[in-house]
Amino acid sequence: MVLSMTSTEAEYVSIVDGVLQIIIATAANGTSMDFGGITAGKAALDALDSSVGAILLTGSGANFCAGGNVRGFAAAENRGAHVRGLADDLHEFVRALDAAAIPVVAGVHGWAAGAGMSLVCAADIALGGASTKLRPAYPGIGLSPDGGMSWTLPRIVGAGRAREILLTDAVVDAEEAVRLGLLSRLVADNDVRTEALELARTLAAGPRSTYASIKALLAQSDSATLSDQLDRERDAIAAAADSATGHEGVNAFVEKRRPNYS
Template identity: 75%
Template sequence: MSTEQAEYVSIADGVLTITIATTAAGTSMDFDGIIAGTTALKALGPEVGAVLLTGTGANFCAGGNVRGFAAATDRSAHIHALATTLHDFVRALDATPVPVVVGVQGWAAGAGMSLVCAADIALGGPATKLRPAYPGIGLSPDGGMSWTLPRVVGLGRAREILLTDAVLDAEEAVRLGLLSRLVADEDVRAEALTLARTLATGPRSTFATMKTLLAQSDSSTLSDQLDAERDAIAAAASTPAGQEGIDAFVEKRKPDYTKAN
């Protein structure tokens, strides 16, 4: 890992932490972090059991650097390049077999909200706010929001949120399923890291299968999904994680999945 990558990416206690926004540009998305994160995700090793996305400033991510958009000689080409880079990151996140956790302190706007939608579990605080922010600058969504948001909140609600550029407070975001739960504002980063560490010690093959089943459920018939679940649970029974989990239950002890991962 290069020095530049290490500024944005770290691995500790089974958690790959990726910093996607910094204070350098007012907590707008930091594309050095996005690029470093994509590289790390594509090279994901067996030592990683969870991914944590975080911002280092007052906000998780305030969206794209609009001043940078304005300063570009060719705004269309500039934004096309940024969206291509961001979408490589979103594809790498989507392909990640381990749980993806987001700690959403402050604002998650624009592409920052897109990354919240792309996570498996997102924690926020009472002061957390989400906003598409695209209509305000005359742009359409990127980062997958037009695909993920309807799958989280429903198509009708997604239309309203996007078209009205709705500001969602923390309680509304939890009600809609964009945030999993709330913790104290000052604890968002720490709680998200604790959750990621806990998930990293869990049954990784089980989590990978769960993510696969959930990803295909939207386009599967019930009958096809039942077949997929049957085949998956049968296969899981002969994996190290499945064997450890069943044996631990019978022996009335807590399973130790670290030796099964």
């Protein structure tokens, strides 16, 4: 995949070993959400092709993302219009992430607050460190959630716990985040970005049509009956067995070799 990017966009988006890396917060922006990254990331997601097998979300500063730029909110002439515009841009990015048929990994170092926490919830797999903390942060500034948190959080932690976390503006530490399923696992603080990239590389080299099927089945399962889901699983696994990916996977197993899905 070759992206046609301006020098500004290239600061936020890169492709390494089949992984589309998107920086969503920067030190220059005080680790608040950097909409240069959100805009460049949305354009890159719209241009995805088969050369990209995984997406990695990360921040380049001390935190994954400390939330929205509250000073920017305060300085806006029309705060409602300003925040609405930012929410529109963020939500288009979240929609593009959700539409991607490939795995989305988040490397969550430091704080993930406000919209940063929303993007953690939007990832398929999120790695953190012992110092990682998550916080909705919206009640603290008198605002309500954005970035899909009111939809994703209850599906991850349950409706009752989501109400408590949002209403009390709870700080969720790393161990609790793993227990609740907000983070998949913990690695050393200094290794969060490296481990997240390595995981994304491994996924990018894997069976992409299988991952697409898994993501589709999981997305459908929330509103499906068991009987409907069993039918979908049957159809999906039968289609996979006839696919090039399925042939390679089964043949490699029988031949006792590592499958080559490239």
